[in-house]
Amino acid sequence: MHKINTFTLEGQENFGKILQTILEAPRDQGDIVLRVTIDPPAVCPACNEGKLHRHGFLKGREKKPKERKVRHAFLYGRWVILSWVPVRYKCYRCKKTYTLRPPGTNAWARFTKLGVQIVVYYAQRMSFTGAAQILNLTPGRVIRIVDKYIQPGLRGDDTQGPVVLTLDELSFSGKDFVCVVGRLAPDKRPLSILEDVRTATIRAYLEGLKEAGVKVEAVVIDMKDSWRKLIKTVFPSAKIIVDPFHVIQDANRRLNEARKVEQEASKENIPRLPLIKAKERLTPRQRETLEKIRNKYPSLYELYQLKEDLRQILKMDRVEEAQAALSRWLINAECAEDAEGRVWARTIKSWRSEILNLVTYTQQGRRYTNGYIEGKNTLIKMLKRLSFGFGNRTHFIKKMFLGCCPQNLIPQLLT
Incomplete structure (x- = not known):
């Protein structure tokens, strides 16, 4: 110097x-x-x-x-x-x-408190090495500051009033996942990133929230039965809401598997996009292709129609209409020509109350989905690419949590 x-x-x-x-x-x-x-x-x-x-x-x-x-x-x-x-x-x-x-x-x-804030600010949306080069520091110094001052956890206002949580998994490396926890109400912000998706880890975090006095009104999750059972155990009075995007993702997966079976049996190519694409977004050419599928593969088209009916149910904002429509849907699925319809009906029947909870909150003007936390997951994937991956799980968790938080919501920098 x-x-x-x-x-x-x-x-x-x-x-x-x-x-x-x-x-x-x-x-x-x-x-x-x-x-x-x-x-x-x-x-x-x-x-x-x-x-x-x-x-x-x-x-x-x-x-x-x-x-x-x-x-x-x-x-x-x-x-x-x-x-x-x-x-x-x-x-x-x-x-x-x-x-x-x-x-x-x-x-x-x-570093002074202002100096720490500057280092953390630069480390938010770039790699540790990139931040170190700009600030004329070593990458190790930047990592130590982030490790010391960034601790994902509760703030004082997290224990006041009912909250709506959201959980989603994110890949750390290959099939090694971490769990991202966020809050949808009273405001949207990330809460923590758990080191894995094991039931014991998530249970310990939820029980910590409960001991801290957090009142959980509802939790939005994917179609994971283990998470549903865990939430009901820790927060019996909390409403569980299934994410509509993952319900349609599951529907498209089933429809695509049925398409592959029909394609293998007929030895003819069956386009995938017209079947999984939303009906209102189809081009004229895709509508013609879909009409050909209807005439040639009626059982496959029947599953497609079930998928579209389910999409309309998830968009409804009246509980009574959704209940009646869902009952009709279950009858149609159980009577479907393809055996996959009956398997699908059992899955939707087991998640019926969670689907109706989605409609209930939509009727109240509060539609909760995993869209917010999925957006944070996209940001995390971008930061992981910029950093060329991570070998240390602790560094990954703290860096990704830091990248997800707006500057005014990092708990350690508010004091």
């Missing part, structure tokens, strides 16, 4: 001079050092009566203490470094001793 200039931080007139020096100086001349003078308080902070007097030097130092320097701000590619000499004071009355330091600094810290 090379000094461009050293300033004594006294009065606002110096700030203009400092900024002018930063702008005019060549980039290769290093950082700016601000020498800070520290004035003791008039009275003791503890007893509010006694006066402070100079009390030697720091413990263990026979000579005058050295200047301490911490990174404070990052401007125009340079760190602004605060420099001061630690001074100890003692109260005449209560005999307490204080080591005075500038506001926003901690003992033996290398």
Whole structure:
């Protein structure tokens, strides 16, 4: 580190001079050092009566203490470094001793609170290496700051009022998954990233929420029966809402499997897109193809019609209409010519109450889906690509949680 200039931080007139020096100086001349003078308080902070007097030097130092320097701000590619000499004071009355330091600094810290916020800000949407190169730090230093100051967990306002949770899984490496937890109400924001998707891990987190006093009104999940049973065990009164996108994803998977069976039996190619695409979005050519499938493969078209009817049910905003339509759908599915219809009917029947919970909240003007957390998962995948993957699970979890949080919602930076 090379000094461009050293300033004594006294009065606002110096700030203009400092900024002018930063702008005019060549980039290769290093950082700016601000020498800070520290004035003791008039009275003791503890007893509010006694006066402070100079009390030697720091413990263990026979000579005058050295200047301490911490990174404070990052401007125009340079760190602004605060420099001061630690001074100890003692109260005449209560005999307490204080080591005075500038506001926003901690003992033996290398960064002020503002400096930590700057490092975290740059580490949010780029790789650790990229942030380190911009900030003239080592990647290890950036990783240590993120590890120390970013702890996914509860804030104080998380225990006030009922909340709506959402759970989804995300790949860490191959088939090794982590669980992303978010909140949909009273506001949308990520809560935590759990280290795996094991039932024991999710149960421990949910029980921690319960012990902290969090009142869970509803939970939005995929079609995972193990998660449904777990939520009912921990939060018996919470409503479980199935994500409509995954219901249609399951329908498209079943329809595609039936298409493959028909295609193999007939030895003819059956297009996939007209069957899985939404009916209202079909092009004229795709409608013609679908009409040919209807005439030639009636059992396959019957499953397609069941899929479209299910889509309409998931869009409904009246519980009574949805109940009647779902009952008709189950009858049609059980009477379908293809055996897959009966298997499908059993699955939808087991998730009937969760589908109706979706319609109930839609009727109230509060439609809850996994769309928010799926968007965060897309962001996480982008950050993982920018970072060229992660070998350390802890670093991955904290970096991804940091990338998902808006700057004003990172709990450790609000204090």
